[in-house]
Amino acid sequence: MFSVIPDSDRDPILRVQSVSQSFRAGFLLKRTQVLREVSFDVQARSIFGFLGPNGAGKTTLIHLITGVRRPISGRVLFRGVSTQDPRARLHIGYLPERPYFHEHLTGEGFLRYFGALSGLSSAQIELKIPQVLESVGMARARKLELRAFSKGMLQRIGIAQAILHDPELLVLDEPMSGLDPVGRKEIRELILRLAAEGRTVFFSSHVIPDVEAICDQVAVIEKGTIRACGPISGFLDRGGPARVEVALDGVSSLEDLVDGEPTARGIAHWRPMAQGVRVVIEGQEHLKPFLARALAKQDASILWVNPIRPTLEDLFDSGRGAEK
C-alpha cells in the first residue's frame, strides 16, 4: 500500500486564480461561458481529484492548466510561473481524456516523439524509454504500432509519455474512463505508485469512487463553478452522521431488537435476509445499545459490523437539495 502525505506547509505547486473561460459557438460566434471565477490550490506531493459531471468544465480547466488554452481572465500558475510559459510546462505531464495518438507510431517511436518535444536529448530518451515502459507495464509493446493497442494500453502508453521527462505535476484527464474493472484497478494502482515516487497528481473524473479511493484533496465543479474544495476527509465528514451496517443471524424481525419506533432508535433502514436481518444504524449513540440488546438475545449472533462512509454522491445530492 502506498502512502502519499500532502505537505500543507509548502507553497502550492499549482495555483488556479479566478479563472474564467468562454468559447465562441454557433453561427453568430457568441461566447458561451464555460468556467466562472474558478480558484483553488493544489499542494505538492498530493493526489488532487477534480470531480464533476460531464460538461461541467473539467477538460476545459485541464487545457488551461496544461497551457493548451489561454484563460479569458485569471491566471494558472505552476510554482508561480504561468502555464502559458514553456518553462512551466517543462514540469507538467499530461494525459488527454481520449488518448488518440498517431496510430502509425510504435510504442518507442511514440515516446521518442514526445521525448523530443519534452526537451530530452536523444541519449536521455533512449535511456528513459525502457524505464517508463516497464513502469507502466508496457515493456512488450515497445515495437508494436499504436493502432494495435487496446484502450487500456493506450492509457498506459499515454501515461508513459506524460512521465517520460520526470514531471513534478501529472495532469490526467479521466484516466479511468472506458476501462473495465481490472483496467481501472491497474490504472488506480499506477497513479498511486507515481504519486508515491514524489509526483503531484491532478486527475479529473466523473466517477466518485475513483476519486474517493485515492485522492487527498478534492475539488467539485458543476456548471463551470467550483462547488467545494478541500481535503477528502473534510468531504467525507460533511456527508452526515456516521452510519454502521450490522448483520445479525438468528433474528427474524426488528421487533425482537428494538422497542418502539425504529427511527427513534437510530435505525435508518433494515431488511430481512435468509437467516437474519441487515440493519443500518445512524450515529454511535444508537449503535451501542442496539449491539448490547442483540448480544443479550440468546439465539442471535453478529455476522458483521461495517461502518458505511458517506460518499461524494451524497455530497452532490445534498448540494443540489440545498440549492433547490
Place this chain on the structure above:
Amino acid sequence: MKASPAVPGGYQVSMAVARVTFFEILRERVLYNIVVVSALVLIASVLAAQISNAMTGRVLSDLGWGALLLSCFAVALSQGASCIAREVERRTILVALAKPIHRQQWLLGKYLGVVAVVTLNALLLSLVTLGVSFQMLGEDFWFVPLGTRVGACFLLLVQSWLIAGLAIFFSSFSTATLSAVLSVGIYFVGSSASQIRWLGLQSDGLAVRWFFELVSWLVPNFEFFQVSRQLTYGLPLELGMIAGRSIYGFIWCALLVLLGGMLLQKREL
C-alpha cells in the same frame, strides 16, 4: 540517470514533428491515389506520343510535364491543407501543444514534414518522367538541354513548397476544405499576376490601378515558376534566374509559415 529536460530548441521540435508528419503522410491512401493518377497520365502521354507520328517529343514533354505538375500540386495542396486539421480533429495536437514548445515550432515541423513528402514525390516522378522521355526520344531527348529540364523540375519543386506553405497558412485558422479552396484561388490569381497588373493599367481610375497592382503584389507570383515554354521549345534556363526565383519562393514560404504560426498561436483549439 535522472532525466533533466530543458526547454527544447526550435530545431529539435521541428525535426521531431517533421519526422512524424512525414511518415504519417506516407501512410495516407490519398497520396498513393495521386501518385497512381499521375502515373496513369504519364502512361497516357507515352501512348499519345506513340500514336502521333510527328511531334512525339512535344506531346511527351507536355503531357509528362502536366502529370508531374498535377501530382506535385495535388500532394502539396491536399497534405498541406489537411495536416493541421487532421491533428485538430483527432485531438493529437493537444498532447503536443501541452509540451514545452511554441506553436510556431510545431507548425514549422508540420510544414517541413509536408515539404519532405512533396520533395520525395517530385523527385521520384521527375526521375520517372526523365527516364521515360529518354527511352522514348533517344537522341531527340537532348533537344531540350538537361539544365533546362533539371531547372524546370527544381522550380516546380519550389512552387510545390509554396503551395504547401499557402495551404498550411490557411489551415492554421480554417478547415481543410476551406484551406484547399483558398489556396487554389490564390494559385490561380498568382498564376495570372501579369494579366492582373495589365488589367489595372487599362483603367483610367487611379484607385482601380492601385487595387490591381496591390492584388498582384499581395499574392505570390506563380508565373515565376512556370517554364513550360522553355521546356517545349528547348530554351535554356539561366542559373541566376533559377536562383532568384527560388529565393523569391523561399521568402514567401518563410513568410507564410511565420504568419501561420502567429495565427495558430491565437487559435482556440
